[in-house]
Amino acid sequence: MMKKLIGGSESSLKCEICEEREAQYVCRICGRRVCEDDYSREKGICKVCEMSICEICKRHLAVGKCEKCGRIICEECTAYFDGARRICKECFTSFSSYHS
Ligand SMILES: [Zn+2]
Numbered sequence: 001m002m003k004k005l006i007g008g009s010e011s012s013l014k015c016e017i018c019e020e021r022e023a024q025y026v027c028r029i030c031g032r033r034v035c036e037d038d039y040s041r042e043k044g045i046c047k048v049c050e051m052s053i054c055e056i057c058k059r060h061l062a063v064g065k066c067e068k069c070g071r072i073i074c075e076e077c078t079a080y081f082d083g084a085r086r087i088c089k090e091c092f093t094s095f096s097s098y099h100s
């Protein structure tokens with residue numbers, strides 16, 4: 001029962017990432033329609049967002065990198081931000097002894 005359309009009509013929505021396979025899911029972060037291969041089902045996000053998702057909460061898009069651990073982190077997981085410097089809340093906990 002599976003018929004493949006070869007060129008011509010664009011009746012089925014294409015994945016917005018690979019633009020090859022049929023889109024089956026919608027990323028909950030960016031709203032892109034993506035195919036199965038470009039979607040992470042357990043996270044509910046597309047591959048593009050997966051690469052830029054906060055490595056701490058894994059819920060929000062990262063806005064920068066922690067200066068200490070090098071992980072990409074979102075605004076909410078940023079504990080300290082000073083111009084170009086950014087430290088995640090996890091590193092900040094061990095870093096707070098620095099305050100003396
Ligand atoms: Zn795709």
Ligand SMILES: [Zn+2]
Nearest residue numbers: 027030046049
């Ligand atoms: Zn996405």
Ligand SMILES: [Zn+2]
Nearest residue numbers: 054057074077
């Ligand atoms: Zn986060």
Ligand SMILES: [Zn+2]
Nearest residue numbers: 066069088091
């Ligand atoms: Zn860190």
